Amino acid sequence: MNHQYVQSGTVDRKETPQGARVAYSRKLESCLSLDDFELAAKRHLPTPFYQYVSGGTETNQSLRSNRSVFSDFELVPRFMVGVDNVDTSVDLLGHRYSLPFGIAPMGVAALWAYRGDTALASAAAVENIPMMLSGASLIPLEDVRQANQRAWFQMFFPSEDAGIVALTERVRAAGYETLVITVDCPVNGNRENNARAGFSTPVRPSLRLAWQGITHPRWTAGTFLRTLLTHGMPHFENNHAHRGVPLFSASAQRDLSAAAHADWRQIKLVRELWKGKLIVKGLLDPRDAAMAAACGADGIIVSNHGGRQLDGAAAPLRVLPGIVAACPSIPVMLDSGVRRGTDVIKALALGAKFVFVGRPFAYAASVGGREGVLRAIQLLKDEVQRDMALAGRRSVGDIDKSVLYPLRAYSHQV
Numbered sequence: 539m540n541h542q543y544v545q546s547g548t549v550d551r552k553e554t555p556q557g558a559r560v561a562y563s564r565k566l567e568s569c570l571s572l573d574d575f576e577l578a579a580k581r582h583l584p585t586p587f588y589q590y591v592s593g594g595t596e597t598n599q600s601l602r603s604n605r606s607v608f609s610d611f612e613l614v615p616r617f618m619v620g621v622d623n624v625d626t627s628v629d630l631l632g633h634r635y636s637l638p639f640g641i642a643p644m645g646v647a648a649l650w651a652y653r654g655d656t657a658l659a660s661a662a663a664v665e666n667i668p669m670m671l672s673g674a675s676l677i678p679l680e681d682v683r684q685a686n687q688r689a690w691f692q693m694f695f696p697s698e699d700a701g702i703v704a705l706t707e708r709v710r711a712a713g714y715e716t717l718v719i720t721v722d723c724p725v726n727g728n729r730e731n732n733a734r735a736g737f738s739t740p741v742r743p744s745l746r747l748a749w750q751g752i753t754h755p756r757w758t759a760g761t762f763l764r765t766l767l768t769h770g771m772p773h774f775e776n777n778h779a780h781r782g783v784p785l786f787s788a789s790a791q792r793d794l795s796a797a798a799h800a801d802w803r804q805i806k807l808v809r810e811l812w813k814g815k816l817i818v819k820g821l822l823d824p825r826d827a828a829m830a831a832a833c834g835a836d837g838i839i840v841s842n843h844g845g846r847q848l849d850g851a852a853a854p855l856r857v858l859p860g861i862v863a864a865c866p867s868i869p870v871m872l873d874s875g876v877r878r879g880t881d882v883i884k885a886l887a888l889g890a891k892f893v894f895v896g897r898p899f900a901y902a903a904s905v906g907g908r909e910g911v912l913r914a915i916q917l918l919k920d921e922v923q924r925d926m927a928l929a930g931r932r933s934v935g936d937i938d939k940s941v942l943y944p945l946r947a948y949s950h951q952v
C-alpha cells in the first residue's frame with residue numbers, strides 16, 4: 539500500500555496517484571526534519587529512557603563523528619536533466635524497496651514507545667521499507683511479523699550453540715526471511731551516561747524513577763500503564779528461543795547473550811542452518827567485511843552501532859569506500875548518523891547500496907506511535923526525492939561518486 543501525504547508546505551513535488559492522504563496531528567506536523575523528533579521525545583520520555591536512546595559511550599567521540607563526517611563531503615549537482623519523476627526505489631536482497639533507507643534495530647522499543655516494535659514494523663510495511671526487529675525486544679517476534687511480513691530479525695548470539703540453533707529455528711518458524719547478526723557487541727559498551735541517568739536493563743524500580751513517571755504523565759499513562767493493563771509486564775522475548783527476564787525488576791539479572799567468545803565459526807554455523815538472507819551488522823574493517831562475504835553472508839551493514847559501543851570507533855562513512863572495495867560481491871549497507879536526504883545521497887555515492895536510520899525513528903515512535911514513524915519516513919523520503927532532483931540524479935542508480943566534491947583527507951578514497 540502506498541501513501542500520499544499532507545504536504546509540509548515547503549515541498550513542491552508531484553504526488554503518486556495511489557493511496558489515501560494522511561492527516562497528522564499538529565505535534566507531528568510541526569516536526570519538519572528528523573532532528574525535530576528528538577526535542578519532542580526529550581520532553582515526552584522519562585530522562586533515563588531518553589538518555590538510553592540518545593546516548594553514546596564515554597566521550598561520545600563516535601557519536602559526534604557519525605554526524606560531522608557527512609560535512610566532509612559536498613555535492614556537485616547536474617542540471618537540465620529532467621527531474622520531474624525521480625525514482626527512489628532500490629533492489630535489495632531480492633525485493634524492490636520504495637526508498638533507499640530503512641529502520642535500524644533498536645532494543646526495548648516497547649519501553650520508549652507503546653508497542654514500539656509493532657509501530658515501527660507496521661509503518662515500514664506501509665512505506666515498503668525494511669525494518670529490523672531487535673533481538674533485545676519486548677514483543678514476541680511472532681507478533682511483530684504479523685505487523686510486517688517483510689520485517690528482518692536481528693540476532694545477538696546466545697552463548698551456547700544449542701541456543702543459537704534453537705533461536706534460529708524459532709525465527710525461521712515465525713516466517714522471517716532475513717536474519718541479521720550483530721557482531722559489534724562482544725561485550726557491553728561503557729554507557730556511563732546510562733549509569734548516571736539511572737538506566738539499566740532490567741529497569742530497577744526506584745523513587746527516582748517513580749518521580750520521573752509522575753513528571754512525564756503522558757508516557758506513564760500512554761506507554762507504561764497502557765502496556766501493563768493491555769499486555770502485562772513486558773519481558774525480553776527474543777534474545778533466546780525462550781522468554782527472558784521481565785523489563786522491570788528489583789533483582790532479576792538479564793541473561794545477556796554472552797558473545798565475547800563468538801568468532802566466525804558461529805556465523806558459519808548460522809549460515810548452514812539459515813536458508814534465507816543472512817546479513818552481518820556492525821563491521822568497520824575491510825578484512826572483516828571480506829570474511830563475512832567468505833562465510834556466505836548475503837550482505838553487510840557498516841556500522842559503529844550509532845556510537846554506542848567502542849568510543850572512537852571510526853564513523854562508518856569514513857571506512858565505507860574501503861569496505862566496498864574489499865567486498866564487491868554483496869551489498870554493503872551503512873548506518874550511524876544518517877539524518878538528511880543529502881546524507882543518504884553521500885552514503886550511496888560512496889558505495890553503500892542502502893542505509894539505515896536509528897534514533898530518529900525511535901523518537902518519532904515515542905511521540906507519535908505508528909503515525910509518528912510514518913511522518914518521519916515521509917520527511918526523509920521528501921528530502922531524498924528533493925535532494926536527488928536538486929542534484930540532478932533521476933534514479934538511485936544515477937548516484938555515484940561523480941556527485942561528490944572530495945574534500946580534505948578523504949579525497950584519496952573517492
Ligand SMILES: Cc1cc2nc3c(=O)[nH]c(=O)nc-3n(C[C@H](O)[C@H](O)[C@H](O)COP(=O)(O)O)c2cc1C
Binds near residue numbers: 844
Ligand atoms: C536505543 C537504541 C537501541 C539499539 N539497540 C540495538 C540492538 O538491539 N541491536 C542492534 O544491532 N543495534 C542496536 N542499536 C544500534 C542501531 O541498530 C543502529 O546501528 C544505530 O542506531 C544507527 O545510528 P543512528 O541512531 O545514529 O541512526 C540501537 C540503537 C539505539 C539508538
